[in-house]
Amino acid sequence: MERDDLIEYSLHAHHNEEHGKAVRKKIYFVTILLTVITVVEVALGAYIKQSSSAWPFVKWSFVAMTLLKAGYIVMVFMHLGDEKKTLRNVILIPYILFMLYLIFIALWEALEVGHAWSTYGAA
Amino acid sequence: MAGHATQLDAKTLWGGKESPFQTSYGKLMMWFFLVSDALTFGGLLVAYGFTRHDFQGAWPIGEETFNSMPFLGHGYPLLYVALMTFILIVSSVTMVLAVEAGHRMDKKGVVKWMIATIIGGFFFVGSQAWEWSHFIHGSEFGKIELADGSQAVVKGHFGEIKNFTVEVAGKHHKKGAVIKEDLMHEFQHAAEKGRLKDGKILLHDGSIAKINKEADSHMQLIIKKDGKKHKVGDAPIHGKDAEKMYYESLYAGEPNHVIYGANLKQNEYGPQQYAQFFFFITGFHGFHVFSGVVINIIIMLGVVAGTYHKRGHYEMVEKTGLYWHFVDLVWVFVFTFFYLI
Numbered sequence: 001m002e003r004d005d006l007i008e009y010s011l012h013a014h015h016n017e018e019h020g021k022a023v024r025k026k027i028y029f030v031t032i033l034l035t036v037i038t039v040v041e042v043a044l045g046a047y048i049k050q051s052s053s054a055w056p057f058v059k060w061s062f063v064a065m066t067l068l069k070a071g072y073i074v075m076v077f078m079h080l081g082d083e084k085k086t087l088r089n090v091i092l093i094p095y096i097l098f099m100l101y102l103i104f105i106a107l108w109e110a111l112e113v114g115h116a117w118s119t120y121g122a123a
Numbered sequence: 124m125a126g127h128a129t130q131l132d133a134k135t136l137w138g139g140k141e142s143p144f145q146t147s148y149g150k151l152m153m154w155f156f157l158v159s160d161a162l163t164f165g166g167l168l169v170a171y172g173f174t175r176h177d178f179q180g181a182w183p184i185g186e187e188t189f190n191s192m193p194f195l196g197h198g199y200p201l202l203y204v205a206l207m208t209f210i211l212i213v214s215s216v217t218m219v220l221a222v223e224a225g226h227r228m229d230k231k232g233v234v235k236w237m238i239a240t241i242i243g244g245f246f247f248v249g250s251q252a253w254e255w256s257h258f259i260h261g262s263e264f265g266k267i268e269l270a271d272g273s274q275a276v277v278k279g280h281f282g283e284i285k286n287f288t289v290e291v292a293g294k295h296h297k298k299g300a301v302i303k304e305d306l307m308h309e310f311q312h313a314a315e316k317g318r319l320k321d322g323k324i325l326l327h328d329g330s331i332a333k334i335n336k337e338a339d340s341h342m343q344l345i346i347k348k349d350g351k352k353h354k355v356g357d358a359p360i361h362g363k364d365a366e367k368m369y370y371e372s373l374y375a376g377e378p379n380h381v382i383y384g385a386n387l388k389q390n391e392y393g394p395q396q397y398a399q400f401f402f403f404i405t406g407f408h409g410f411h412v413f414s415g416v417v418i419n420i421i422i423m424l425g426v427v428a429g430t431y432h433k434r435g436h437y438e439m440v441e442k443t444g445l446y447w448h449f450v451d452l453v454w455v456f457v458f459t460f461f462y463l464i
Binding site: 014015016017019020023024027030031034035038039041042045046050051059062063065066069070073074076077078079083084086087090091094095098099102103106107109110111113114117118 | 143144145146151154158161162165166169170172173174175176177178179184185186200201202205208209212213215216218219220222223224226227228356436441444445448449451452455456458459462463464
């Protein structure tokens with residue numbers, strides 16, 4: 001049975017041409033931004049050797065650029081920025097907290113395991 | 124965002140009438156699925172990080188491992204994977220344009236942009252197939268074990284093999300015969316089995332032939348495993364020294380001095396785990412891209428048939444769009460942690 005007591009939300013709220021133009025402008029901006037970041041990443045990766053003294057800086061800048069790209073993809077392309085704040089938080093906060101925990105615990109453990117191998121055993 | 128009924132008070136909010144996230148059930152479930160899928164990919168990348176952090180020797184470097192382009196050969200570090208990344212970003216953009224057209228009920232626009240997205244998806248899957256093939260077949264030089272027991276990857280231009288001239292007849296080939304077919308394959312197979320000696324090759328039928336090969340150029344040996352003399356982190360060995368050491372080992376007539384390409388048992392580029400993670404992570408992602416393309420095709424056919432236009436909204440396109448963007452999102456992380464760092 002069709003329910004008629006539910007309150008309508010975004011489904012039938014269509015954009016007009018003007019709104020569409022604004023949305024497209026944002027999309028093109030993000031496209032250019034993502035492309036530029038990727039070009040910078042590849043240039044840095046190709047020209048700065050991992051043995052160079054600048055590498056730690058380059059490495060962390062890769063991580064920062066990746067998170068920036070991911071942020072734009074999630075917020076603009078996946079429209080999470082336009083959703084209700086509660087939905088945004090429900091999706092992002094548990095995931096980010098868990099991943100930070102997992103990365104910390106796994107990499108810390110890995111360093112310890114590696115240390116144990118090099119101290120006590122043949123790898 | 125809200126539609127016609129924007130009367131929100133405590134009674135409507137708590138009466139079970141209002142969707143708390145003001146989004147549809149389908150979209151919410153798509154988000155839940157994406158979060159769980161993101162946990163899977165997160166787990167895989169963290170496992171990769173674990174292996175890399177506890178590994179004692181030299182880990183392969185992206186720009187050394189992935190430096191080939193179709194039709195152009197090698198010497199283009201990371202360029203191909205950058206092109207793949209760009210293709211995926213562009214197909215993500217065309218998808219978001221399809222979603223935007225859907226919001227304006229522009230059926231033609233949705234179809235146009237979805238077709239563009241599908242084409243981009245096919246290009247990406249095809250590129251990945253090429254890269255896998257290249258990774259499995261390996262370089263022309265392979266990874267060499269030098270006389271002191273150290274192992275090195277080899278960079279440079281491999282001189283073409285012109286032919287084999289038979290010097291000692293076997294069951295099949297007569298003395299003086301010139302073999303011109305399948306040279307590279309025979310050469311690499313013989314190298315792995317230790318059937319190359321002093322510039323000569325022992326063929327399957329027992330004949331021995333002289334290898335006529337052009338000189339290599341710009342050869343460079345990069346040590347990846349410590350030996351008695353050469354250590355990981357030493358400056359790369361160039362030119363004539365490199366050629367001498369390489370061929371001394373290749374033409375020693377002993378098996379297992381050289382490895383070509385990567386599979387589940389051996390890996391030219393570095394430790395075995397590297398190849399396994401490469402196959403699993405890029406394979407799992409490639410499978411997502413492929414299924415994304417299939418889903419896009421199905422939904423596109425629905426758009427063409429007018430299913431969503433009749434329904435009054437193009438939310439289905441938005442939901443497949445979410446999945447497609449997610450595939451792009453994962454690739455951004457794979458690109459950084461597998462290829463760049």
